[in-house]
Amino acid sequence: MDSFQTQVLVIGGGITGAGIARDLSLRGVNCIIAERYDINAGASGANHGLLHSGARYVSNDATAAEECRREGELLKKLACDCIEDTGGLFVAIQGDDENFVADFPHLCAQSGIDAQAVSIEEARELEPVLSDRLVAAYKVPDASVDPFKLTLDNFHQARSLGSTLLRHSEVTGFEIDAQRIVRTKLKNLLTGEDFFIEAELVVNASGAWAKEIAALAGCSINLLYSKGSLLVTHNRVTRKVINRLRPSSNADILVPGGTVSILGTTSVRIDTLDAIFPTVKEIDFILEEGASMIPALEKARSIRAYSGVRPLLGSQSTGDDRNVSRGFALLDHAENDLDNFVTITGGKLTTYRLMAEKVADLVCGRMGISAPCLTRTEALPSGAGAKWTKPGLAPKMWVKHHDPDDTLLCECEMVPKSVVDSLIDSIHLQNGKPDLKALGVRSRIGKGACQGTFCALRTGAYLYDTGEMENDEGLGSIRAFISERWRGIRPLLWDTPLIQAELQEAIYCGMFGLEIHDRQ
């Protein structure tokens, strides 16, 4: 059985794990990151993509508000390629809590957040789609961030410094001796083979799955799960991030990203992490609520929905889950008599870097390494293969640098062969197999109006042409890709998306018989 050695094993390939790996690598510490599925498979890939100014938290969590403000300012400087500095608006409409509106500027000032009152006319000039029932508006320094590019860039630098990302590697157990994790047992989900990693320290950065991982080491964490669902619109609805100026509630944030906008979220307490997908009820609710702020949302075409899970520490969990502290928790399991195991969970995309810094400080302290944190001062370099997740970027590049032989594999989102080539290379570097799902995570393939119907066929054929696929594995890859996309499309099936879904079934089932292929 294979066994690998490293200084630090990081469990979880989301933004937290990526940030930790980069921070540690910059301090000269070698890491292996083990991810069960693929990058950003959990909440890191299922959020708004909002770089909070902190204004959202001023009324109920001043600490989180200030953390967001400081980290947001820092990331705008150091990770500018991942961020679109859109600015944001907080808007109240008739019937919203007047006291909350009145307190807002004062609370922002207390947290050092620059909130500027704008007139109703100016707000509607900035964003003409806003409701004519607007009663108050403030400009804040919100921005939108591409969480996939952010994670990929962090991993890219960590890798260039000697760390390794293992995808499709599930932690199945720990061997513990004398209050230490001696070996971590993993399973390669592609091959089914077991293997071991020996590390001086193990960091559990598995987000909502932190409780399950900790339990494997005999440590208990009281974690609760709150599911949030979001909706992606076909077109970009606003230029700025739009927040509803009221206590956190459903569907009160609309974040633009490239050529689309994302509306959300809901907050539904769930007991298990088995079936995390958006329901018809949630989507209808999001749309109706969002439409009270921006009426055009009622008629806007949606292209997909998705859900993520907020991990909440048990002690924080009274009342509405959105109102509990969104701060993070760093748990040193030395308190559970396990000297080389720490868990980081909770927090937000905006504060990922700070979370990573705190983890790295603890880890380095424990290992006697005195190297300082560099992520606070050094810019995040843009990695190859990490730039194709932003809506609208591939078309721009394709039009600018179009090599006539570089034909499009995805026409809705204009993803050409050359982009897929570079992604194939980057996936190989991450010990992975370039199947359709892996390409979908790293690009806009399957995210356009055809819902993957045509691009899955073209890209699948291309993966055979390039020798990446053998035997009939393309059928399984297409099935997995379409099924994955289906979860996000299913709640949106009326009007045009329903027509598209019918075409997709006519092709995949009616024409190819993919659903009964293995029964003939």
Place this chain on the structure above:
Amino acid sequence: MDVETEIHCDLAVIGAGMAGMAASLFAANRGIDTVQIGIASQIIFSSGLLDLLAVHPVEEGRTWDNPWEALDRLSGDLPDHPYSRIKKSHIRKALSETVVFLADSGLAYQVNEERNSHVITSLGTRKQTYYVPRTMWNGVQALHEKKPGLIIDIRGLRGFSARQITETLKPVWPGVRHERIEFPDMRSVQEMYTEPMARSLAVPENRKKLADIIRPLIKDARIVGVPAILGMQDSQDVQQDLEDMIGVPLFEIPTMPPSIPGLRIRETFEMKLPEKGVRLKYRNRVSRISKNNDEFLLEVGNDAPVSRIHARGVILATGRFLGKGLYADRKTIREPLLDLPVYQPGVRPEWHRFDFMDPRGHLINQAGLEIDNRFRPLDGSGKPADDNLFAAGSILAHQDWMRMKCGSGLAIATAYAAVNAFLKTTSKNG
């Protein structure tokens, strides 16, 4: 209102998919003065195969070698399925009348002694169907005989990888190789589309060039598969000519839609139906229908001037959601033209399964118009909405053509039933 033309006819067929086309054909063959209106956009998504029935019951995924036996089982199991309202002998006549028409127009079909055949798709799957276009028939036999074969793809034609097809077919057809070619005289074209290639093969010189490219690649192969580009209405000549030059049989593999075999069917109907006296209005949709005395009045086109069609009978063959015969908002499914009641399974959360490939199929695919035994859509009280209003094709409720593999057969058989019902009504009244 600004009216451009007033048209009078016996029968107005609304819809230009397979059901509408077949209805116009049957009506014309029976001497009915017919006008057909609709946008022939959906039919080009057809792969050219004429499915009859291959899967039943859907939830068991049971496939049938003999579709006629499957039909017997179906009519026992699903009395509301449109097939269950038609005699088997009528389904047979409807199909053969259609296939004879297509063959006379240059699109020959072949059938495996009343059995389903396996056709190779561009994904490398084998699709069960009943009538197989002549251009694909050699592939059916080659797959059966497992002769040494060669599958060719074309540089620049996306979504069609010969390597994918051969890799996927390996377990059932191990002796098949793949090659890639450059299509003649299109070296400068990067994104290749099937239609210009198919049309270019009308020129004998181009066929010769293509044959010269293929010939040296054949080696031990006894048969060669190519993407479906072997000509348009002239496909039989193109295929024969190429086979003579390369010395082995050829077969077509349908490409990603819209594909040439679908286009051939559309062009054939568009060309031949007018010769039979059918008046076609293919660039427009019917915007409104009303009834005065014993006459339907159809307004065609949205902008003035409109055409007005006066008809004694109407066959509604407007398709499902893609064809715009049905429309769904967030709460309900409607039939937008006449606002006929639509059978629908529950509320939106129940329309679709959580898994796209759920073997039971999606409940929304059972939605549609309910009819009586004479294919007349029912109104809210369960009676025919009108004596002279009929419905055919995929708009009908209680069938899942995509999962049962019965799309074309259902379209053709129900069109046949609807036309005959119209004939009976008029002969009784007139």
